[in-house]
Amino acid sequence: MRTTAIFPRIATALCVAPFLAGALVSRADAADVRVEAIVVKPASPAPSALCEIKVLLKNTGSHSASYFRFEVKVADKSLPVYKVYSYAIPIDAGATGEVALFNFYAPAEGKTFEVQVTLVEAQWVDVKKEGKTSTTTLAGAVAGLPTGNSLLVKLAPPKS
Secondary structure, X not given: OHHHHHHHHHHHHHXXXXXXXXXXXXXHHOOOEEEEEEEEEOOOOOOOOEEEEEEEEEEOOOOXXXXXXXXXXXXXXXXXXXXXXXXXXXXXXXXXXXXXXXOEEOOOOOOEEEEEEEEEEEEEEEEEEEOOEEEEEEEEEOOOOOEEEEEEEEOOOOOO
């Protein structure tokens, strides 16, 4: 008699589990810190020109965020420096912050190229300011990462 009572519970759990997993995945996809925009200067670089890159990060969480790690690809080529570098720039809750990344060279050939920036990791932080000093304390990893954005950049025509 006890074994028959267990089977309906198992069947119910098996039917409900896929819906719960879907709900968890949906929440994980909605990261509270995300790459809002990518800015490349010059906007239409010459082939092989040195370019500046900045990202705008939007923090919709309830804590400040910092310690950002990125993956950056230019024309489908991953830039290896980002695998070991972290940006300790705090962005307040509800704010959008700008992070200047490393300069890169535009491709030598082609008409357009894509710049992809993926936020791989970030940390929630508590920032306490006292006078001219501040103390930053880690408060946990930002969930829902990685998340990213991309920008299509048009090369300037070669000068004749």
